[in-house]
Amino acid sequence: MAHGKIPATVVTGFLGAGKTTMIRHMLQNAGGRKIALIINEFGDLGVDGGILTGCGIETCSEEDVVELTNGCICCTVADDFIPTMTKLLARPDRPDHIVIETSGLALPQPLVAAFNWPEVKTKVTVDGVVTVIDAAAVAEGRFADDEEKVAAQRAADESIDHDNPLEELFEDQLRAADLVVLNKADLIDAPALEMVRSEVSSKIARTVRTIASENGRLPVDVLLGLASGTEDLIAERKSHHEMEHEAGTPHDHDHDEFESFVVQTGALADREGFEDALPELLARHDILRLKGFADVPGKPMRLVVQAVGKRIETYFDRPWKPGEARDTRFVVIGLHDGLDTETKHQIEAELSAAVSGASRQAAE
Numbered sequence: 001m002a003h004g005k006i007p008a009t010v011v012t013g014f015l016g017a018g019k020t021t022m023i024r025h026m027l028q029n030a031g032g033r034k035i036a037l038i039i040n041e042f043g044d045l046g047v048d049g050g051i052l053t054g055c056g057i058e059t060c061s062e063e064d065v066v067e068l069t070n071g072c073i074c075c076t077v078a079d080d081f082i083p084t085m086t087k088l089l090a091r092p093d094r095p096d097h098i099v100i101e102t103s104g105l106a107l108p109q110p111l112v113a114a115f116n117w118p119e120v121k122t123k124v125t126v127d128g129v130v131t132v133i134d135a136a137a138v139a140e141g142r143f144a145d146d147e148e149k150v151a152a153q154r155a156a157d158e159s160i161d162h163d164n165p166l167e168e169l170f171e172d173q174l175r176a177a178d179l180v181v182l183n184k185a186d187l188i189d190a191p192a193l194e195m196v197r198s199e200v201s202s203k204i205a206r207t208v209r210t211i212a213s214e215n216g217r218l219p220v221d222v223l224l225g226l227a228s229g230t231e232d233l234i235a236e237r238k239s240h241h242e243m244e245h246e247a248g249t250p251h252d253h254d255h256d257e258f259e260s261f262v263v264q265t266g267a268l269a270d271r272e273g274f275e276d277a278l279p280e281l282l283a284r285h286d287i288l289r290l291k292g293f294a295d296v297p298g299k300p301m302r303l304v305v306q307a308v309g310k311r312i313e314t315y316f317d318r319p320w321k322p323g324e325a326r327d328t329r330f331v332v333i334g335l336h337d338g339l340d341t342e343t344k345h346q347i348e349a350e351l352s353a354a355v356s357g358a359s360r361q362a363a364e
């Protein structure tokens, strides 16, 4: 597109739903489109940016990835997102499309609303909000089990309205959607998938397209080119937070509900033992998500570690660069209440033991 507004796609979705995997597939199949990627990463370590820039795709140069590392878009739109966008738009090589991956913990509404800011509105339009969900998790009822109870409680008592923030966040992400991707369809059967589809539809007042995917492998034309102009529609897709404000019950919108911290350990001496130990370690401390990179001695490649619930995945993504520190670092994300300083130290010690193989030796 030589002139006119640049379309921007906002990819949102819960932790570990498969946003990065989908975007990576999209970049690999961009079909000549020049896509600029903005990543809003929760935590100190831009792991998703690292994974995407490490993908080795010709069309995906490191300069095209811009990371916002200081927290949720919702709180940093003014001082972080807008300048990033302005900088991107000032570049001589205009992208054909902008893709923004939001943090798994961000509300999409404020971000989409930010496209109405004067500096941005004249140059960019929101092509669509694509919400990726982990259909396998939803099929297990992970965001649905207490729904009625919570709704009833909320109606009865405003002061407990954040008792189930994960579920609210999930619903807010669905409400903002122009397209919902039911990812991880490979992990469930057809009836379960249909159940998830109708549950998703029941949470969205409008008719929104849903599409099943495995590892985010969807034709790029399905994801890009929705031409929704969502910035003009987002006021109708209110989040719980916005509705509560309008109801005149301002509350402490506290991102401290979630907490992330970075753990740096020694090199990964015992990959198998580490993978075996990890699910229990995460469950023991109610960790929502762990991801990072590891140095496996003797291997020229960097090992990516991904963990969501019981599912652990490790793979080598790219060689360590000359001069790059072969660090082993993980971002750990959990609920704020469950992560006091003592617990963090405990997690750090347990991760170090698992990485070094000490925990396996102790068990034997």
Ligand SMILES: Nc1nc2c(ncn2[C@@H]2O[C@H](COP(=O)(O)OP(=O)(O)OP(=O)(O)O)[C@@H](O)[C@H]2O)c(=O)[nH]1
Pocket (backbone or CB within 6 Å): 013, 014, 015, 016, 017, 018, 019, 020, 021, 022, 048, 103, 104, 183, 184, 185, 186, 187, 213, 214, 215, 216, 289, 306, 307, 308, 312, 313
């Ligand atoms: N079985 C299966 N696994 C998947 C699928 N899509 C993604 N995964 C895996 O799920 C994990 C999380 O995927 P990501 O793409 O990192 O998820 P994300 O939404 O970017 O996660 P956050 O960055 O934490 O918000 C990875 O281990 C993926 O390989 C899928 O369709 N099926």
